[in-house]
Amino acid sequence: MTKAKAAVPGLAWFGIVRLGAVQGAIGAMVMLVTSLLNRIMVVEYAAAAAIPAGLVAWHYAVQLGRPVWGHASDKAPRRTPWILSGLAILALGALLAVDVTIFMADPGWFTYLLAIVAFTMIGAGVGVSGTALLALLASRVAPERKPAAAAISWTMMVAGIVIAAGVSGAWLDPFSAGRLAIVCSMVVLVAFGIAMLALRGLEDRNPPVEQKPASDEKTDFRAVFAEIWQEREARRFTWFVFISMLAYSMQDLIMEPFAGFLFAMTPGESTQLASLQHSGILVGMLVAGVGGSLFAKQYGPNLKIWIMAGCFASAIMLAGLSVAAGVGQSWPIRLNVFLLGIANGVFAVAAVGAMLGLASKGAKSGEGARMGVWGASQAIAFGIGGLTGAVIVDQLRDFLGEDAAAFQIVFAIEAAMFILAALVATGTRMTKPHIQGALET
Numbered sequence: 489m490t491k492a493k494a495a496v497p498g499l500a501w502f503g504i505v506r507l508g509a510v511q512g513a514i515g516a517m518v519m520l521v522t523s524l525l526n527r528i529m530v531v532e533y534a535a536a537a538a539i540p541a542g543l544v545a546w547h548y549a550v551q552l553g554r555p556v557w558g559h560a561s562d563k564a565p566r567r568t569p570w571i572l573s574g575l576a577i578l579a580l581g582a583l584l585a586v587d588v589t590i591f592m593a594d595p596g597w598f599t600y601l602l603a604i605v606a607f608t609m610i611g612a613g614v615g616v617s618g619t620a621l622l623a624l625l626a627s628r629v630a631p632e633r634k635p636a637a638a639a640i641s642w643t644m645m646v647a648g649i650v651i652a653a654g655v656s657g658a659w660l661d662p663f664s665a666g667r668l669a670i671v672c673s674m675v676v677l678v679a680f681g682i683a684m685l686a687l688r689g690l691e692d693r694n695p696p697v698e699q700k701p702a703s704d705e706k707t708d709f710r711a712v713f714a715e716i717w718q719e720r721e722a723r724r725f726t727w728f729v730f731i732s733m734l735a736y737s738m739q740d741l742i743m744e745p746f747a748g749f750l751f752a753m754t755p756g757e758s759t760q761l762a763s764l765q766h767s768g769i770l771v772g773m774l775v776a777g778v779g780g781s782l783f784a785k786q787y788g789p790n791l792k793i794w795i796m797a798g799c800f801a802s803a804i805m806l807a808g809l810s811v812a813a814g815v816g817q818s819w820p821i822r823l824n825v826f827l828l829g830i831a832n833g834v835f836a837v838a839a840v841g842a843m844l845g846l847a848s849k850g851a852k853s854g855e856g857a858r859m860g861v862w863g864a865s866q867a868i869a870f871g872i873g874g875l876t877g878a879v880i881v882d883q884l885r886d887f888l889g890e891d892a893a894a895f896q897i898v899f900a901i902e903a904a905m906f907i908l909a910a911l912v913a914t915g916t917r918m919t920k921p922h923i924q925g926a927l928e929t
Contacts, residue, residue: 498630498697499637499690506686507625508641510571512648513683514618517582519649520672521547521610522874523762524656525589527744527755532663533592541741541878543585543607548871550611551864558619558860559709567627568691570620572684578613579680581606586672590665619863623856627696642840643773646833648679650766657759712857722858725843728912729862730869732799732839735905736832737873739806742881742898743825746809749891751817764822765829772798772833792913798835799910803903805831810899813892835909877902 499507526540561567584606591599622641629637652675659671716722743765747758776794805828812819843862877898884894 499625499628499694503690503694504625504629504637504640505644506690507621507637508644509686510575510621510683511618511641511645512651513575513679513686514578514614514621515645515648516652516679517578517676518610518614519652519762520582520656520675521585521607522740523653523744524660524672524755524759525585526741527748527758528589528663528668529592530745531748532755533589535592535595537742537745537878537882538875539592541875543603544741545871545875546604547607547611547614548867548874550608551615551867553612554615554619554863554867555713555857555860556709557616558623558856558858558863559712560856561620561623562856566691567620567624568687571617571624571687574613574615574617574620575680575683576613577609578617579676581609581613582676583673585610586669590669593665615863615867619856619860622859622863624691626856626859628691628694630697639773639837639840642837643770646766646769646773650763650770652679653759653763653766657756657763659756660759661754661756663755709857713861716858716861722861726862726865728795728909729839729843729865731905731912732795732835732909733866733869734873735799735802735902735909737870738877738898738902738905739809740870741874741878742895745881746813746895747821750813750895751821761822761825765825765832768826768829768831769833769836770829772830772835773837774833775830776834776837794838795835795913796910798831798833798838799906799913801831802828802835803906803910806899806903806906810896810903813895813899816892 522544526544529535529540530537557570561570564570584602588599588603588606591602625637625641656671656675660667744758744762747753747761748755753761776798805824808824809821809828812821812824843859880898880901881894884897885891888894
């Protein structure tokens with residue numbers, strides 16, 4: 489069934505990769521806040537785990553504005569200013585968060601006030617730039633290329649996290665406040681520079697694939713949101729995103745403290761452990777993406793199978809970490825974390841495929857508003873999950889007087905949440921025609 493290749497409207501593959509590089513820059517800067525600085529505050533400066541967890545939860549709370557920002561970018565003549573403005577706010581917020589971390593050596597009321605300002609900027613920067621970026625990608629990419637474009641963008645975001653974590657981990661030892669400031673500043677500077685170069689002239693040279701006439705209804709955000717929430721599948725998918733990301737995020741803020749307390753890892757070593765986990769996520773994405781594409785042509789795409797497989801495998805790997813807390817340093821912690829990353833990648837890429845299939849559906853709502861709704865659901869889950877995991881660890885450590893038992897319980901709770909997410913996926917109708925081909929990249 490070979491056909492002559494016709495010109496495909498919209499972004500070429502190199503243009504899609506350039507937008508993926510912007511996503512990677514966002515991921516690199518966020519990694520500093522949610523992974524590295526969290527560990528430094530808790531282990532090196534002996535702050536309660538609830539402090540960085542609360543700050544990260546606040547930055548997710550700020551992202552509840554994603555649907556509004558996405559809808560606004562749908563109406564704007566150009567999305568690039570939104571992306572660049574968000575990136576600039578994110579970069580400044582990340583640098584301010586580094587100063588806050590250093591001040592945690594002897595904190596006062598000004599330190600905590602500065603921390604709130606920094607994480608407010610980070611949340612707003614991520615929400616504005618990330619939502620506008622996905623909207624630009626959706627509006628400039630031809631329908632037949634959207635699944636592959638989503639996979640490229642997501643993979644490059646994780647690659648940015650992996651590279652930033654690996655590089656910063658390699659240069660942080662021996663640890664000092666000055667070294668932390670220099671390494672983090674370089675990561676932010678390089679990431680922002682790459683994003684600016686990648687965006688230069690891209691939007692102006694590539695008009696939207698489909699021009700839709702503006703309507704008064706479309707300008708009403710309440711009508712747009714009501715349309716999205718009235719859709720049964722969009723509403724179900726929103727709940728799935730919430731539960732699965734809640735399960736995923738509960739381990740996000742305690743993994744590096746876990747490695748520091750129970751496996752005696754240095755800041756550089758625990759950061760490299762985070763890099764290893766994200767490397768596993770990349771492998772998992774490739775497994776689900778390639779496997780889904782191969783079997784989709786013969787049996788039809790069934791995203792529920794891939795989502796369930798990833799969720800159940802994640803539960804098994806988290807159960808392994810619970811065992812590791814009791815066994816100690818004889819446990820193959822690096823292999824366990826790498827396999828956890830693979831399992832996370834499998835369920836994540838299947839979920840992204842389903843999200844892409846649902847994003848273009850809707851008479852009033854554009855891609856920006858719909859991506860914003862699911863982004864807000866994810867932000868709520870991440871904020872609650874990260875804070876809950878850290879608070880439970882803090883309370884259990886105080887109550888039980890033992891680090892190992894506290895981490896064992898939390899990892900077991902996370903495993904149970906992933907099983908719940910898999911059960912929810914079985915009731916989520918993800919094989920409708922508008923999602924067909926989501927993994928046929």
